[in-house]
Amino acid sequence: MSGPVLRAAALSRSFPRAGGEVRAVTDVDLELHPGELVVLRGPSGSGKTTLLNMLGGLDRPTSGEVWIGDRELSIASEDELSALRSSTLGFVFQSFALLPMLTAAENIEVPLRILRTDPAERDARVRELLDLVGLGQHANQRPDELSGGQQQRVGIARALANRPQVLIADEPTGQLDSRTAVAMMTLISELVHEQGAAGIVSTHDPLMASFADRTMAIHDGHLTTT
Numbered sequence: 450m451s452g453p454v455l456r457a458a459a460l461s462r463s464f465p466r467a468g469g470e471v472r473a474v475t476d477v478d479l480e481l482h483p484g485e486l487v488v489l490r491g492p493s494g495s496g497k498t499t500l501l502n503m504l505g506g507l508d509r510p511t512s513g514e515v516w517i518g519d520r521e522l523s524i525a526s527e528d529e530l531s532a533l534r535s536s537t538l539g540f541v542f543q544s545f546a547l548l549p550m551l552t553a554a555e556n557i558e559v560p561l562r563i564l565r566t567d568p569a570e571r572d573a574r575v576r577e578l579l580d581l582v583g584l585g586q587h588a589n590q591r592p593d594e595l596s597g598g599q600q601q602r603v604g605i606a607r608a609l610a611n612r613p614q615v616l617i618a619d620e621p622t623g624q625l626d627s628r629t630a631v632a633m634m635t636l637i638s639e640l641v642h643e644q645g646a647a648g649i650v651s652t653h654d655p656l657m658a659s660f661a662d663r664t665m666a667i668h669d670g671h672l673t674t675t
Contacts, residue, residue, distance in 0.1 A: 452482070453480035453482050454481060454482065454517065454615060454647045455479075455480070455481040455504060455515070455516065455615050455647055456479070456480050456481075456515070456516040457477055457478060457479040457480075457513065457514070457515050457516075458478055458516075459478065459512065459514070460474060460476070460477040460478070460479070460500070460510050460512075460515060461476055461477070461510060461511050461512045461513050462474040462496075462500075462503060462508065462510050462511050463511045472670050473499040474496045474499050474510075474667075474672075475669075475670040476513070476671075477500060477513070477671075477672045479504075479672065481615065481648075481649055482647055483646065483647050484641065484642055484645045484647070485641070485647055485648070485662045485663065486637070486641045486642070486649075486650065486660060486662050486663075487647075487650070487661060487663050487664070487665060488649075488650050488651075488652060488657055488661035488664045488665070489649060489652070489665050490652060490653070490657075490664060490666045490675070491651070491666055491668060492653055492668075495667045495669065496667050496670040497619070497620070497651040497667055498619055498651070500651075500667065500672070501617050501619050501649065501651055503515055503522075504615075505538050505540060505615075506522045506530040506534055509523060517533065517538075517614070517615060518537075518614075535560060535611065536564065536611060537611075537613055538613050538614075538615050538616075538617065539609055539611065539613035539616045539646070540617050540618075540619075541608045541616070541617070541621045542618075543620035543623040543624060544624070545597075545600045545601055545603070545604050545624075547592040547600055547603055547604060547607075548592075549591065549593060551591065552588065552589050552590060553588055553591075553592075553603045553606075554575050554579065554589065556603055556607055557575050557578055557579065557603060557606045557607045557610055558571055558572075558574075558575045559607065559610075560610045561574060561610050561611070574610060575588075575610075576588075578609060578610060579606060581606065581640070582602040582605055582636065584599060584602055584603065587599060596629075597624055597625055597626075597629065598632065598633065601621060601624075601633055602633075602636070604621075605621075605640070609640060609646075612644070613646055614646060614647065615647045615648075616637070616641060616647070616649075617649055618648070618651070620651055620652060620653070621634075621650060621652075622634060622652065622654065622657065630657070631656075634657050635660070637650060637660070638660045
């Protein structure tokens with residue numbers, strides 16, 4: 450396996466509270482490699498989302514560093530972070546985060562429009578992704594016309610639209626029944642391995658660990674290998 454595409458060193462995040470500072474993540478060291486799926490386990494409130502938000506440049510650490518390739522996120526400007534998220538990172542959210550007024554195809558093409566992809570290339574990529582996630586017949590349906598599992602598939606396709614080097618999924622199966630959750634994790638695992646992205650998926654479900662190349666656990670902000 451090649452060198453890491455993402456590295457975190459001594460990563461910490463604290464939040465001020467009335468009773469004093471609360472540490473959500475403490476001194477995390479982490480590497481993600483291309484073609485590797487890491488499953489991050491931990492109960493609600495353990496620091497999973499805070500950690501993923503820092504790895505993806507959605508939140509800045511109180512201390513420590515995050516590197517994607519040779520770029521350090523913790524000192525990047527907001528414009529640089531926005532460009533990095535558009536070109537290099539893919540996000541899958543528990544809440545699906547689809548735009549309700551857009552069709553499945555239109556939701557998937559949003560990141561490609563941001564990148565100003567040529568229309569013909571954009572349309573071909575959207576069709577490719579719809580077929581990849583098994584929704585070729587649902588391109589023109591809006592989110593409220595799709596099941597939860599289908600909506601999450603659209604979310605996964607959208608996250609892959611820019612051919613990301615790093616795929617970050619925060620509790621992507623949290624709103625799904627167990628059968629659909631297994632189907633989603635199977636899909637994410639296959640896509641990470643086939644497309645060579647570095648994937649990290651958070652979950653509180655111990656069954657999802659069976660899909661991982663490597664599992665890690667976070668408790669009270671401290672990360673351990675399992």
